[in-house]
Amino acid sequence: MDTPETREYIAGKGRVRNFTTNLAHKTIDMRGFLSISLLLLAGSIIAQEPDSLIARIAFGSCGHEDQPQPILDTVLKHHPDLFIFLGDNIYGDTKDMQVLRDKYAQLGAKPEFQRLKAGTRLLATWDDHDYGWNDAGRHYPFKAESKQIFLDFWEEPAGSDRFNHPGIYHSYMFEGLGRRLQLILLDNRTFRDNLRSYKGELKGDGRFFYTLDYYPHETPDSTLLGEEQWKWLEQELCKPADLRIIGSGTQFGISYNGYEAWANFPHERQRMLNLIRQTGANGVLFLTGDVHYGEISKLESPGLYPIYDITASGITSTWSFATPNTNRIEGPVMDNHFGLLTIDWSDPDPTISMEIYDIRNNQRVEYQVRLSELRSGKSGGN
Numbered sequence: 001m002d003t004p005e006t007r008e009y010i011a012g013k014g015r016v017r018n019f020t021t022n023l024a025h026k027t028i029d030m031r032g033f034l035s036i037s038l039l040l041l042a043g044s045i046i047a048q049e050p051d052s053l054i055a056r057i058a059f060g061s062c063g064h065e066d067q068p069q070p071i072l073d074t075v076l077k078h079h080p081d082l083f084i085f086l087g088d089n090i091y092g093d094t095k096d097m098q099v100l101r102d103k104y105a106q107l108g109a110k111p112e113f114q115r116l117k118a119g120t121r122l123l124a125t126w127d128d129h130d131y132g133w134n135d136a137g138r139h140y141p142f143k144a145e146s147k148q149i150f151l152d153f154w155e156e157p158a159g160s161d162r163f164n165h166p167g168i169y170h171s172y173m174f175e176g177l178g179r180r181l182q183l184i185l186l187d188n189r190t191f192r193d194n195l196r197s198y199k200g201e202l203k204g205d206g207r208f209f210y211t212l213d214y215y216p217h218e219t220p221d222s223t224l225l226g227e228e229q230w231k232w233l234e235q236e237l238c239k240p241a242d243l244r245i246i247g248s249g250t251q252f253g254i255s256y257n258g259y260e261a262w263a264n265f266p267h268e269r270q271r272m273l274n275l276i277r278q279t280g281a282n283g284v285l286f287l288t289g290d291v292h293y294g295e296i297s298k299l300e301s302p303g304l305y306p307i308y309d310i311t312a313s314g315i316t317s318t319w320s321f322a323t324p325n326t327n328r329i330e331g332p333v334m335d336n337h338f339g340l341l342t343i344d345w346s347d348p349d350p351t352i353s354m355e356i357y358d359i360r361n362n363q364r365v366e367y368q369v370r371l372s373e374l375r376s377g378k379s380g381g382n
């Protein structure tokens with residue numbers, strides 16, 4: 001009982017008491033948690049009853065600490081097993097670490113945040129504003145201090161691998177029903193090289209009626225994830241899993257739109273696709289945030305199954321227009337919203353439902369795929 005992995009559950013006992021798993025409309029109380037087997041696998045925790053598996057994952061991003069966040073109560077109506085904060089969880093935008101701490105405290109003091117925390121398990125990664133500065137990358141001077149504040153606020157369990165490396169990338173493995181669900185949270189900030197400024201390259205293109213900030217790098221001498229995180233990710237993708245959810249603060253699957261996105265590092269995005277292909281990692285899909293509206297993108301790549309990117313980015317933020325995105329297959333949802341991923345593990349070929357609910361609890365997007373559609377037919381990794 002004294003191993004690092006068990007301490008997570010001792011430290012998080014208050015949350016675990018209320019941590020329920022919905023499976024085929026059946027709610028399983030997790031109070032008998034001591035009977036659950038725990039296993040540490042290279043930093044990823046497998047912690048499930050053998051006859052259940054996490055099936056409802058809610059997610060969102062872009063919540064301003066100054067504003068009420070009623071969408072968090074809407075989330076609870078859907079009884080998720082997890083809620084993933086995908087970044088811009090506060091608008092820090094400061095180089096004063098006390099200000100950053102105070103803004104997190106402001107979020108933490110919100111009754112709706114506390115209700116969400118009491119009602120489900122919270123996991124998080126960051127994007128630029130909670131990292132510390134708009135569109136910041138590796139040159140942000142307070143990244144180590146900001147990381148500590150992040151780990152404190154999100155109550156990172158003692159013994160977590162997040163304490164052992166720069167940045168906050170991390171993974172989780174959930175096992176049950178003879179299946180494995182892997183959750184990988186990327187760090188798009190700590191190692192990211194500078195973006196390339198837009199200098200009018202697309203002037204006259206009527207799709208881009210707004211001010212573009214960035215233009216894609218055209219040489220492969222810059223990085224988004226950094227070499228250490230890439231090496232770690234390769235090891236993660238080689239672990240056996242049925243479904244792999246990758247959380248990324250910025251959008252992965254969209255076409256170039258002049259704002260921050262993986263599309264500004266085309267060689268890094270291609271590296272991700274190549275890595276998925278080379279490791280034979282089946283079942284990958286992305287959850288992303290950042291843009292202040294919701295949508296689903298579908299990224300096609302030769303020799304690889306379609307990569308879906310479900311963006312939920314509107315806990316409090318909204319945007320007045322949605323940028324061009326040739327990969328968009330659902331949305332945009334311009335109202336405050338959250339995303340919900342539901343996996344029907346009872347089916348031999350599980351259905352994965354991707355939904356977006358707005359602030360009035362209206363379902364605005366639903367798109368379904370079968371797990372078998374997220375396979376390239378290549379063996380290995382799974």
Ligand SMILES: [Fe+2]
Nearest residue numbers: 088127128290
């Ligand atoms: Fe952002």
